[in-house]
Amino acid sequence: MELPRSSALVARLEVVPEAGSTNTDLVRAAVAAPEAWPSPSVLATDHQTAGRGRLGRSWSAPAGASLAVSVLLRPRVPVERLAWLSLAAGAAMAQALAGLGVAARAKWPNDVLIDGRKVCGVLAEALPSGAGVVIGAGLNHALSRDDLPVPTATSLVLEGGPTDADLLVAAYLERLLALTGAFEAAGGDPEASGLRAAVLAISDTVGRRVRVSTGGDPVVGEAVDVDLDGRIVVDRGPVLGFTACASGDVEHLRYE
Template sequence: MTDEPIARPPFESAGVAAAFATHPDLEVELLAEAPSTNAVATARAREGAAEGLLVVADHQSAGRGRLDRTWQTPPGVAVTFSLLLRPTVPPASWPWLPLLVGHNVAKALVSLGYDAAVKWPNDVLIGTRKVAGILVERVETPSGAAAVVGVGINVLTAAEELPVETATSLALARAEAGAPAAAPDRTRVLTAVVLAIREGFDAWQAGGEIATAGLRASYVRRCATVGADVRVELPGGGALTGRATDVDPDGRLVVETAGGVERVGAGDVIHVRPGG
């Protein structure tokens, strides 16, 4: 491994367009910089944009995560995008959408050679460190409810640029695994992840209850939280400690505690941390 810095070229519009040329159901809007791709996609949705709008920012300066946590990276190091979807599944099935996205982001990274898994509900890990964050927002539009799927993946981020010690990047994961020195290609990562989300979403939409059951089974297999001792921090300062044993048919985490079995939804949780 060499100490030379990894090059951080901007996305090339021609290269990104070519990557999605055979997918006419996706319309790409590539921005040099945006405070938040979710904010841009939300505005486009309210203006009537069709499903499949993909807003990609070469640099996102003020990204948001779940519970309004901020997410920022230096220019040229991350894959940040928002995909506009218009689900037709019953409202009761919507809570599965963030889990579906996390599952398919991890699946795409595995296809690229990374040992990725999901921390419930939808943080994507390599080992025990977070490499990708996801924020799915419901947006009311004149033509009905839409979902804006925001994804941020640390690709070329150096160790000193990470916001917390529990984060990592694809480049760091390659180096730690002793992989060849070639840097991960951001356009390749973007393409693999977006197509995995779109294909997973389309299959889920078309398959009804059977597809949701299959998604649940696949998600549980890829979920690093299931089978682990956890501490679930709740609003107001309370917490549950126990072993995460499953994800139920509604997408809630099932935790066996000393007092019995508890089920928690993503909207009811501040953090899920390792417990002992």
């Protein structure tokens, strides 16, 4: 896999034929030799064998069927604002696909859906030193129907979308770097940078009835906002009022 257009957008881009987890490998490399991996740097493959998702989930795909792209950023923003980078990545991928003619939307916090089916997932991890964040995106670009991991997944080839790896990665990086660059320039202010507005504009969750599983009793109601801390705000009705969830597994409810 060659990514010349994508490579021109970042300080360093390395493509490997196979990886267990590009996030794990990039975190390890950035810790071992930080000067060799400036911001932004990218590690990518089209054959990831031990990918990791949110909430400890794992996934893999046949060689050439999905793109794993991990981006190292070292933004100068307050630590408490770093959670916005994960939201930025989901919004950036949804924006990139929409710009290529695919009707993609972002499910809070950072999944990307096409007509309710997942085409991309994002996992952000801070470096142990706290001096940077690695954001991994796994995009199903050429996965066949027989290879879908679950019935609620999809791929770009199944949706009639583009499958050229360099086109897809470059479009994603352009959007991600624009959103995170403005965020850093605004000192980590999601409102002043326009990041919160971008997240809300591409959201497939806000405006829907949802169930948020947070480890305790689920939070059920209408998702009405993403607040300044990046939390999904759920209106639980006149008795329970509003609840802001910083994390959790979100289910879009259709018939409740």
